[in-house]
Amino acid sequence: MIFDSLDVSYGEMWGSYRGMAHPDPMSRALAARKHAAGMDYAVLLSARERPLALVEYWPRRMWRVYLFDDRSWCMQMIDLKPHHTGMLLAHRNTRWQFSTEQEHSSGQWDVQETTTVLADRMVEVRSEFAGPRGAPTQPLHARAPGRSSSDPEHVPVRLLSAPVEDFLCPVPEFGDWQVFAPFLAQQGHEPATTVVLRDVSVDEGSGPLRATEIEQLFTPGECDTPDGPAVVEPVDAGLLRITSGQLAVSDPGWISDPRTVAVPPGEFPVTLSLLRTTHGARVAAARVTFLDSPPREWEMALRPDEDLELLGEGQFYGVGVDTGTAAFMDATRTVIEEQLDEDLFIPLDSDSRFSVELPGTEPEPNLIAFRAGQGDGAYPVWIGRTDDGRVGCVVVDFQLHSADGGE
Structure with missing residues (x-):
């Protein structure tokens, strides 16, 4: 998909596996206050009514990005942490492969590949494979790192040399979500020269719970x-x-x-x-x-x-x-x-x-x-x-x- 605009909405933390719309939406103003206070919230970036990325802001200035393909399937998860002033390091990138929509909806992947940035300009690529068809498998995020259902002791691992600069991106100011647009290309979504952000956030609402008729x-x-x-x-x-x-x-x-x-x-x-x-x-x-x-x-x-x-x-x-x-x-x-x-x-x-x-x-x-x-x-x-x-x-x-x- 080629996109020249992104629809932006905000909500509570919810994770890609809980659907393609915020279960608990919030206003842009509330998300901005949470950002300033270092509290968690989530940003959904969509185009043509399809989710492209779910961005979660975690305490301690950590970020997580879920990426969706043209079928609106969540196929990738990237964890970012502060690297040095003004920059984030995509230190872990996990990709999944699924055979059917049913397997995707239940989180039963065929292949999980995790790329981890190590010290000394080295990158580890770890591939895990599901067991034979019909064998019990665990859903996404449930398995311990480095374990597969077919051969838990022998997970294929490759070590590659790569400059750390290839895994850096700027720390976004609140609302500067174009920072994450380059990640979308990893799922085949190509940003235009200029990407316009369109706020589709909900209204502020009536605010916190109030004491009535106590x-x-x-x-x-x-x-x-x-x-x-x-x-x-x-x-x-x-x-x-x-x-x-x-x-x-x-x-x-x-x-x-x-x-x-x-x-x-x-x-x-x-x-x-x-x-x-x-x-x-x-x-x-x-x-x-x-x-x-x-x-x-x-x-x-x-x-x-x-x-x-x-x-x-x-x-x-x-x-x-x-x-x-x-x-x-x-x-x-x-x-x-x-x-x-x-x-x-x-x-x-x-x-x-x-x-x-x-x-x-x-x-x-x-x-x-x-x-x-x-x-x-x-x-x-x-x-x-x-x-x-x-x-x-x-x-x-x-x-x-x-x-x-x-x-």
Whole structure:
């Protein structure tokens, strides 16, 4: 294909094997902010509605380029790393050969050839071959380097001499995607003398997830949910003792890096919002209340290195859950490993238990854990501030009420 223009779109990291369009598109402005912050994103370069290259920007100024042929098959992957000021080195170039479209779609290649730039102006070319037809093979990117399904100990390797300059390209400024146009020729796409970039990026959208109707999560009565009608039932989960002035919100099984909020020391009530439907009851939200005054505004609980400007539409920074359980605790509280199953997780396995306390000998802090309404995942933590800016309450929303949950 000869091309004189490239359509440019942006999205989250996704990899060539997940299709030919961004599953999570983002605006050009958001991608530019991520680039400036050193955060990952992806750029899709297309022509005549065909993908030609997917370019991924990785942290530490690394790049990866996937190349597509005229059939829109991903046939090549190039890894680039900083070489010296202003230049990138294509230090690894992997090509695949496929016999049929079905084999391509399943990632079952016939031949994989990897070219690696070594020191001393040497290049290693390693060829791997799939096993006999019908023999089990692994999909793309799953095999360990230097292994083949037919003869794992004897992979053909050639050493060639080549100047490193043959593998260099300039480091692109954001938007300077013509830098990658020469790579397209490796799949038979020929750039014209002048290549015009056309932005087909999505709009900025409404921005990060916003706190809406948080108070209604704890208002008893009937409500509508994406799963149909339900009843909200607030229940008392006990008093949380804070001694350090720092509330931590975390999965109790993984509290090495909790999300923290500065709060006053003392004992404060914890309330769960149960959402009852015909299928049973789940914890929709959990709240610890520090002041009787109602919140005037809500803000997302952020770590110092987190920036709302780097979030796409409906996205959020939240607490990660890997054990189906979240907890409120003092930031100095630790958990003895034996307590997790015996004193915490086993009680919460009961259909009648939605929260459990791990007590601390007074005046030591305790811990109150509760089921995460949707199980494992990530959930937003909201800080409710009063008219004078003080923290009135902290809420974990398990997003059972809203149909437009973020990421």
